[in-house]
Amino acid sequence: MSLIIGRPHISLKNLNVYYGxxxxxxxxxxxxxxxxxxxxxxxxxxxxxTLLKTLNRLLDSVEGVRVEGRVLVDGEDIYSxxxxxxRIRKKMxxxxxxxxxxxxxxxxxxxxxxxxxxxxxxxxxxxxxxxYLRIAGLxxxxxxxxxxxxxxxxxxxxxxxxLARGLxxxxxxxxxxxxxxxxxxxxxxxxxxCLLSLKSxxxxxxxxxxxxxxxxxxxxxxxxxxxxxxxxxxxxEVLNNPRDPRTKAYLSGEIS
Amino acid sequence: MTNYLWRLRKEIWASKFMGLSSSLxxxxxxxxxxxxxxxxxPLFVLKPLSQIIFSSHWLPLKGHFGxxxxxxxxLWVTLLALFIAAPISLFVAIxxxxxxxxxxxxxxxxxxxxxxxxxxxxxxxWGVLIxxxxxxxxxxxxxxxxxxxxxxxxxxxxxxxMILPTIIHVILEIFRAIPxxxxxxxxxxxxxxxxxxxxxxxxxxxxxxxxxLVLGLSRALGETMAVLMVVGNVVQVPRSLFDGAYPLPAxxxxxxxxxxxxxxxxxxxxxxxxILLVLVIIFNLIAxxxxxxxxxxxx
Numbered sequence: 001m002s003l004i005i006g007r008p009h010i011s012l013k014n015l016n017v018y019y020g021x022x023x024x025x026x027x028x029x030x031x032x033x034x035x036x037x038x039x040x041x042x043x044x045x046x047x048x049x050t051l052l053k054t055l056n057r058l059l060d061s062v063e064g065v066r067v068e069g070r071v072l073v074d075g076e077d078i079y080s081x082x083x084x085x086x087r088i089r090k091k092m093x094x095x096x097x098x099x100x101x102x103x104x105x106x107x108x109x110x111x112x113x114x115x116x117x118x119x120x121x122x123x124x125x126x127x128x129x130x131x132y133l134r135i136a137g138l139x140x141x142x143x144x145x146x147x148x149x150x151x152x153x154x155x156x157x158x159x160x161x162x163l164a165r166g167l168x169x170x171x172x173x174x175x176x177x178x179x180x181x182x183x184x185x186x187x188x189x190x191x192x193x194c195l196l197s198l199k200s201x202x203x204x205x206x207x208x209x210x211x212x213x214x215x216x217x218x219x220x221x222x223x224x225x226x227x228x229x230x231x232x233x234x235x236x237e238v239l240n241n242p243r244d245p246r247t248k249a250y251l252s253g254e255i256s
Numbered sequence: 257m258t259n260y261l262w263r264l265r266k267e268i269w270a271s272k273f274m275g276l277s278s279s280l281x282x283x284x285x286x287x288x289x290x291x292x293x294x295x296x297x298p299l300f301v302l303k304p305l306s307q308i309i310f311s312s313h314w315l316p317l318k319g320h321f322g323x324x325x326x327x328x329x330x331l332w333v334t335l336l337a338l339f340i341a342a343p344i345s346l347f348v349a350i351x352x353x354x355x356x357x358x359x360x361x362x363x364x365x366x367x368x369x370x371x372x373x374x375x376x377x378x379x380x381x382w383g384v385l386i387x388x389x390x391x392x393x394x395x396x397x398x399x400x401x402x403x404x405x406x407x408x409x410x411x412x413x414x415x416x417x418m419i420l421p422t423i424i425h426v427i428l429e430i431f432r433a434i435p436x437x438x439x440x441x442x443x444x445x446x447x448x449x450x451x452x453x454x455x456x457x458x459x460x461x462x463x464x465x466x467x468x469l470v471l472g473l474s475r476a477l478g479e480t481m482a483v484l485m486v487v488g489n490v491v492q493v494p495r496s497l498f499d500g501a502y503p504l505p506a507x508x509x510x511x512x513x514x515x516x517x518x519x520x521x522x523x524x525x526x527x528x529x530x531i532l533l534v535l536v537i538i539f540n541l542i543a544x545x546x547x548x549x550x551x552x553x554x555x
Contacts, residue, residue: 092444094440100440
């Protein structure tokens with residue numbers, strides 16, 4: 001049963017994820033709509049981050065993890081053998097909880113991805129760096145100090161730099177793992193604004209525990225509880241008329 | 257109020273006492289240097305310091321105490337050991353921290369730490385039994401020269417093996433301190449593991465790796481027993497890896513207490529010790545300078 005309108009960008013089919021004997025995700029079947037902001041909400045420890053990391057196969061580097069079921073991106077099963085993992089990851093930009101700038105200059109942070117994928121032309125790199133720093137709303141703040149270490153930026157600026165860095169490899173999907181949780185309200189707002197402006201070209205999948213944030217930017221909501229999807233649907237429906245009593249309880253603050 | 261004064265007084269005492277304790281290491285180094293130079297002073301009456309250091313003329317019975325062969329012996333053996341140990345320890349640490357499954361890591365870690373704690377005489381015996389014949393019988397003919405096996409190369413090899421575990425241990429800790437999220441940031445951009453290590457982890461860990469290498473170097477400079485058992489203890493400035501050498505610590509350990517009837521011999525040994533101490537300090541300073549430059553590029 002698909003509740004979304006239009007073509008799904010990512011489809012999860014009977015996804016189970018185990019850490020050793022512990023089952024973290026239980027039989028997840030879900031379609032994530034193309035070019036909308038999908039927000040996954042749920043109390044901490046419910047499997048939100050695991051779900052996100054399943055999508056770009058970052059779970060691969062965790063020992064003792066077992067993934068069952070299918071994850072289709074653009075119709076391709078990313079867990080089928082022979083899939084090029086780096087190509088899958090290149091399709092998705094990741095924003096982590098705390099901004100993780102790489103130990104290099106602001107310029108090199110953005111140029112890192114394109115360089116890894118073989119771009120050497122200085123002029124093209126210059127263009128890419130400027131273009132994505134502008135999209136992330138950071139260009140005017142950093143254009144005169146591109147060669148400074150990225151770690152000198154404020155946390156809010158760092159997170160926008162991470163966004164620019166992720167966009168520079170030209171992904172189709174943006175994954176955000178509570179990307180504003182370490183930021184002050186002003187910086188959070190900047191990041192949210194960026195995400196809203198990006199949804200016309202990118203599929204955005206965001207994990208958050210801030211309900212107000214979900215209300216502000218979500219088109220589609222998924223409520224995850226104890227590793228199961230309890231309810232999902234268009235944001236207004238789920239947020240205003242939740243059908244499941246657990247969703248009601250979470251939205252009213254009784255489960256957290 | 258009186259309670260507050262009492263607490264304040266304790267606070268002051270505590271800080272003073274700890275401050276005093278922390279100044280102890282600094283004082284000790286200065287005191288050692290001073291003591292060694294005072295003991296070596298009678299030697300300077302004969303010749304200026306620079307002539308003693310840069311002269312290769314070692315004839316204690318005639319009053320010639322040129323220390324240059326010993327200084328060069330120390331530098332050859334130590335730097336060779338570092339050149340051998342640095343890349344190997346880096347590879348081992350990277351493998352164990354980034355590639356090895358946790359089972360292998362958990363076995364390897366305590367074994368490496370055990371190696372770091374072995375008495376150096378064991379390394380010495382192993383060097384004499386295995387490394388020295390190996391160098392003399394196989395390596396030297398391979399390079400078309402003759403060597404007894406007791407050589408700079410044997411010393412460097414044994415020393416490299418001795419400092420490996422220390423360096424590996426420190427580099428492993430440094431890699432462990434890098435948050436997983438940094439690796440994920442690079443991987444999520446489509447970088448491979450190796451690209452992530454090369455461009456991100458090594459950069460992030462650079463200051464720490466340097467510190468680990470200096471720790472190894474300092475240990476190598478001062479290592480006495482194992483080295484003196486395999487380098488041959490020949491008074492000469494080595495010209496090739498297959499030549500024998502006579503590092504400073506070996507000179508001091510071999511002769512202290514025995515040759516004291518020769519006039520000024522004890523002063524010469526004290527000077528040798530002082531030079532060794534200065535070498536350690538110089539290497540540490542150089543490392544610190546490099547560290548400053550590296551960190552400037554990162555933060």
